[in-house]
Amino acid sequence: MLFDIDGAAAYCYTGGKTFDPALPTVVFIHGAQNDHSVWALQSRYLAHHGYGVLAVDLPGHGRSKDEAKRSVEEMADWLLAVLDAAGVVQAALVGHSMGSLIALELSQRAPERVAKLALLGTAYPMKVSDALLNTSRANEQAAIDMVNIYSHSSMAQKPSCPGPGFSVMGGAQRLMQRMSALNPEQLFYTDFHACNAYANGEAAAQAVRCPTLFILGSKDMMTPAKATKLLTTAIPHGRVVQVDAGHSMMAEQPDAVLDALIAFLR
Known part of the structure; x- marks a missing residue:
């Protein structure tokens, strides 16, 4: 589904x-160097079980046009414009990693538009090492390889994404490579710099009043559970669910993530 946002096509699966x-609308927001496809199982199930689903491609990612936004705040404004274009009065926001910061920021900017908030693989501050940022500028493929290794709990997950012979790590690497090919203007650096620079997370979290769910990977090296403490403290009514996965939990443990979302959205 395509919407026109400021003269550029915005794609939502x-x-x-x-x-x-x-x-009831559920909006899925992907993380850095990804697109809507990371939500394949979760988005499709909910769409066939009574929900209106919008799994967005952020600007400069996947099928959405325009340049990639350079800050979490700009991405939140863009997402609000998508809700307006889709005729959505209120939605549950489900964000992963960078997407969780976007959802959090939007919940402060327009709290009346957010019915529920699910934050996956989240942390604040979401600091990115200088080594990774510098590598992304000098050798984007090397940066992709680094993040791909850090985002998965093992080379071959058991159980894995439903589909014999499917490589979770290989699929994630190819997706990141495809995003670079579609947007050669150092998309990796733009996304990860936006995460690193975001400074409003604590204030946004303290303003959250809607039902909130944290889904955390017990083997997450990118956003380990201890890095979420500030957010879980600031949102004391938030429920925490831990799944046996790394940062790429939607692929490593798709059913566990879906089960947690179903219980929360009900």
């Missing part, structure tokens, strides 16, 4: 169903 804004 609707889970194989025609989007109906009259249904």
